[in-house]
Every structure is written in C-alpha cells, then in structure tokens.
Amino acid sequence: MKLTTLRSSLPVLNTQRVQVLDTKAGATERIRxxxxxxQRExxxxxxxxxxxxxxxxxxxxDVDHRIPLEKGGSNDDSNLQLLCSGPDRCHAKKTAAExxxxAGRGWGS
Structure with a gap:
C-alpha cells in the first residue's frame, strides 16, 4: 500500500533573523x-x-549613563557614574525605574 502525503496549508517560514537596530533614531552611539x-577604568x-x-x-x-544614550545623553565622563551590579542592586533598580x-508609569511607581 502506498501512502499519500498531504500538502501543507501553512506558509513556509523564513528562518533568517530579522536585523535589529543597535540604537534608536537620534540616540548617541554607544562606545564599545x-x-x-x-573609560570604565x-x-x-x-x-x-x-x-x-x-x-x-x-x-x-557597572558604569551607568546618568542621562541614557537613547534620551540624548553623552558618553562624556560627566554623564557616567558607578552603580552596584547584580540583581537587587542599585543598577538593576535604576534600570527597572527607567x-x-x-511604559508611562512614572519614576518610583
């Protein structure tokens, strides 16, 4: 007995990754x-x-930007500060507040 195969009604998926922009429009470029x-040192x-x-x-x-690059902050030393790294530390709390x-819920909410 010969088995017949059914044609798939699903479209073929494109498995290539979508390119993601490194920065938002108008944001300062990140130093790498x-x-x-x-600069960290x-x-x-x-x-x-x-x-x-x-x-x-x-x-x-962690070296943190006081004014985030996406909001027009700079990579100048005057805009950089040290914050504790790791979960439940100062940098994680600031990142969560940002x-x-x-999301429109305001600082410290």
Whole structure:
C-alpha cells in the first residue's frame, strides 16, 4: 500500500533573523571595545570604586549613563557614574525605574 502525503496549508517560514537596530533614531552611539574599557577604568579611579547610589566600595560596579544614550545623553565622563551590579542592586533598580517610566508609569511607581 502506498501512502499519500498531504500538502501543507501553512506558509513556509523564513528562518533568517530579522536585523535589529543597535540604537534608536537620534540616540548617541554607544562606545564599545577597548575605548569603553579604558573609560570604565577611568570612571572607577575617579569615583574611587564607590557606588553613586549606596556608597558601597567594590571593583565590579557597572558604569551607568546618568542621562541614557537613547534620551540624548553623552558618553562624556560627566554623564557616567558607578552603580552596584547584580540583581537587587542599585543598577538593576535604576534600570527597572527607567523601564517603568518608558511604559508611562512614572519614576518610583
């Protein structure tokens, strides 16, 4: 007995990835690579590895843009600060507050 196959009624899926833009229109371009690593070290030394929010002194802080690049903030040292990294730390809390603000719920809600 010969089996017959049914034709699929589903369209063929395009498996190529959709390219995502690295930055929003009007946003400042992000520094990457060695230049960013040198700037991180410079900010750490400037701030004595002290978190701008809680004052904890650690060597593994995140360097954060006070005014986000997507809102026109710059990569200048004056716009950079150190914040504690990791879950439930200062940088994660600031990032969550910014996400709420973008969603229209305001800061600290």
């Amino acid at each position: 690579g060695r230049g960013w690593m040198r 410079r900010i750490g030394l400037r701030d004595h590895y002290k978190c701008a929010a809680c004052g904890a002194i650690r060597s593994d802080h 996400a709420k603000a973008r």
